[in-house]
Amino acid sequence: MPERSREEENFTEDILSAIEGEVRAARKRVRTFVSGLDDVLEGGVPKGHVVLIVGSAGTMKSSLAYSILHRNALEEGARGLYLSLEQSRQSLEDHMYGLGLNLQKASDRVEIWDLGLLRSKLISGETWLNLLKKDIADHKARNGLDLLALDSLPALDIIAKYKDPREELFYFFEWLRELGVTSFLISEMVEGVAKYSKNDEDFLADGIIHLKMQLVDDVHVQRRIRAVKMRSTRHSLDFYTLLFERGRFSITKVIGKVQE
Ligand SMILES: Nc1ncnc2c1ncn2[C@@H]1O[C@H](COP(=O)(O)OP(=O)(O)OP(=O)(O)O)[C@@H](O)[C@H]1O
Numbered sequence: 001m002p003e004r005s006r007e008e009e010n011f012t013e014d015i016l017s018a019i020e021g022e023v024r025a026a027r028k029r030v031r032t033f034v035s036g037l038d039d040v041l042e043g044g045v046p047k048g049h050v051v052l053i054v055g056s057a058g059t060m061k062s063s064l065a066y067s068i069l070h071r072n073a074l075e076e077g078a079r080g081l082y083l084s085l086e087q088s089r090q091s092l093e094d095h096m097y098g099l100g101l102n103l104q105k106a107s108d109r110v111e112i113w114d115l116g117l118l119r120s121k122l123i124s125g126e127t128w129l130n131l132l133k134k135d136i137a138d139h140k141a142r143n144g145l146d147l148l149a150l151d152s153l154p155a156l157d158i159i160a161k162y163k164d165p166r167e168e169l170f171y172f173f174e175w176l177r178e179l180g181v182t183s184f185l186i187s188e189m190v191e192g193v194a195k196y197s198k199n200d201e202d203f204l205a206d207g208i209i210h211l212k213m214q215l216v217d218d219v220h221v222q223r224r225i226r227a228v229k230m231r232s233t234r235h236s237l238d239f240y241t242l243l244f245e246r247g248r249f250s251i252t253k254v255i256g257k258v259q260e
Pocket residue numbers: 055056057058059060061062063064095098099100244
C-alpha cells in the first residue's frame with residue numbers, strides 16, 4: 001500500500017476531528033441553568049449521564065442539584081425526582097424557598113422523597129437499594145422521569161448497607177443509565193484530598209462537578225466550581241467563582257490573588 005503523505009494524514013485528522021466535534025455538539029444536553037457553566041460544558045450535561053456533584057459542607061451542593069431540577073421543570077417541562085436522604089422534605093423546601101425558588105410553580109413536575117416517605121414505601125424482605133430502584137422505576141412509568149437527584153451517596157451508603165459497595169454501586173450506576181434519566185448524585189469530599197468519592201464512584205460516573213470554598217484573603221471566602229470530568233464534552237478544567245444572586249446561580253472567571 002502506498003504511504004500517505006503528511007498532508008493527507010493531516011487532512012484525514014482534520015475531517016475526523018470535525019466529525020467528532022459535530023457528534024459531540026449534536027448530543028442532547030441538559031442545561032444546568034448556571035449562567036456561564038453551560039457554555040463551559042458545550043451546552044450542558046449530556047442527556048443520560050450520571051454526574052457527581054461533590055464538595056465540602058455548605059458548598060451549596062443540594063441547592064445546585066435542586067435548582068437544576070427546578071429550572072428544567074420550568075423551562076423545559078422536565079420531570080424531576082429529588083431523593084433527600086439527609087434532610088427532611090420540609091427542611092429542603094424551606095431552604096429552597098429561602099433561596100427564592102418558587103417551588104409551587106414546578107410542584108407538578110418535581111417531587112421530593114425524603115427518608116420518612118421512603119420508609120413508608122419500602123417493604124421488608126428485599127434489599128433497600130432494590131426496593132428503591134423499583135419505586136423509582138414505578139414512578140417513571142406512572143409520571144415520567146427525566147432528571148433524578150440523589151442527596152446523598154454517603155447517606156445511601158449508610159442506609160443501603162451494601163455487602164460489596166463497589167459492585168453494588170457499579171450496577172446501580174448502570175441501572176441509572178439504562179433507566180434513561182440524567183442523574184445528579186451528591187457526594188462529600190474533604191478539601192485538599194484529591195479523591196472525589198469513597199467507593200471509586202468517580203471512575204464510574206460520566207461527569208464530576210466539584211464545588212469548594214476558597215480563602216481569597218485573610219477574611220474572605222468564595223465558592224468555586226469546576227468540571228473535573230464530563231464525558232463526551234470538551235470543557236475547561238478551570239475553577240470559576242460560583243455566585244448565587246436573586247434565585248440564580250452564575251459563574252465568573254476567577255480574578256485576583258488567591259491565598260492557598
Ligand atoms: N438566601 C440565600 N442566598 C444565598 N446563599 C444562601 C442563602 N441561604 C443559605 N445560603 C447558603 O447556602 C448554604 C447551604 O446550601 P446547601 O444546603 O445547598 O449546601 P450543601 O453543600 O448541600 O450543604 P451540606 O453539606 O450541609 O449538605 C448555607 O450554608 C448558606 O451559606
